Structures are given as C-alpha cells and as structure tokens.
Amino acid sequence: MNYSILALVLLVALLLYFQSKKRKTKKALLLQKQEDEVYRNYLNKFQDISTLKKLPVQEVQIAGVRYQNDDGSQRQDIIRECKKGERLMLIPDSINQYDKHAIQVLRLNRQQIGFLDMDLAIEVKSRLEASSPVEASIIDIKEEKETLQVYIALQKYSLRSNVSAN
Template sequence: MAKIIKIPSAFVYESKVVGVSHANADGTSRQEIIRREVAEDDPLFLELEPENEFDPNAVKVLSRKRNQIGYLKTELAEQVRSALINQTTIYARALWVNGEKMLGVGIRIELVS
C-alpha cells in the first residue's frame, strides 16, 4: 500500500539583512550582536515594527537570542508582513555571515502555506 505524504507549498526568499551597521534604539551594537549570536544556518526571527517612523511596514530581523540585527529590505518586508499578520508558518535562517570590518548577514525565509 502506498503512503501519501502531503508536502506544503512554500515561497522561498533569499536576501541580505539591511541596517546591520546601525545601533539599536537601546544603544546596543548590531555588529557585536551578529559577532556573538549569528552563525551560518542559525535560526533568525522576524517581528513587525509598525511604530517605525521611516517605514510602517518594517520587519525587524532578530538573532537566535531575539536581539535585533537589522531589517528586511522594504520590498521583501511588504511580502512578509502579511504572512506575519496572518500567522503563516515562517522559517528564517542565516544564509551566510561574512565581512571583516563590517559583518553582513544573508537571510533565507520560507513561508509555508
């Protein structure tokens, strides 16, 4: 007898986390957080920031310890925002971490329906 396995459909996005060179509102260094708390394949978390004065659709990117390391690019944030509001299953992970003086982080996001 055959076993049927339903595989959910997913949308996959890969991008660079932006704003990694800025300090957080509490003064913590995003660069130091990345250095301490982010490695390739680590889980990352996404959080809406509707009170953001520059972009009400802003989506924060958080480390595995839930400290902010930056934001999603505006065009990607618009797509992910509705998934966050609708509580769609979202998997996000660090695709890469690189740089010498300034660390950058790549992110892979899977929205599963």
C-alpha cells in the same frame, strides 16, 4: 619521585579539563533547549506548518546591519556572535518611523541584527498578519567593506492548506 608528582599534576589537570568540558556541554545543551522553546513559542503564533506547502526558499541580505539598536547595542557586535544555521525571528516593527511595514530580524535571545528590505517587508508582514509562518535562518555572514553582512534563508509557505478537506 618527581615523575609521580608530575603525573599527579597532569592527572588533576586532565580531570579539571574534562569537568570543564562537561560543564560547557551541559550549558550548551541547556541553551539549545531554551532556544528551541523560544522558537517553538514563536512558531505557535502561526498556522501549523505540517498542513502547509513549502514554497521555494528565498535568500536575502539583511538591511541596516551597521546601525545601533534602540537599546544602544551595536548590531555589528551582535552579528559577530551569530552562526550559520542560526534560526531567527521576524517581528513587525509597528512603531518604526521610517517604514510602517518594517520587519525586525531578531536572534532567539531577542537581539536585533537588522531589518528585512522594505519591499520584501510588505509581503512578509502581510503573511505574518495572516498567521502564515515565515521561517528565517542565517546562511552566511561575510565581511564587505569592513562591515559584516548577513544573508538569510526565508522559508515561506503557501497560504492555502496542503491538506484537502473531506
């Protein structure tokens, strides 16, 4: 008799586990769908990449990862939640008091994890203002001297159309 109660408890536990897993999967799929829509809307501001030639991928380190955001959030806390392969948005920061060409590096949920390096920001800002997309994604996160550093891949496109006019 004790075995039948134990079997029943085990069965109920398994059912609860699989229901929980199913809910988490549904939640993850919904979140992925929302992120895809945010990223699609972000890319819609630029030229259609299907007509553009890809340039070589550039790997860079994000600057300013140790600092606090204007909203008080800590970039290091946000970076702990990031994953390799995560897509990012590059947004000009026109009110930045230190660099008029500053480019914020944001997650798709709009949390800022840092900035592009000042020299690179000038080029990227020019491209973004010309409606030329620059895609960014995380390629690595490393702890260096007790600070999480983020390395990203930048995919730029030729400013000339890849499709010949007829």
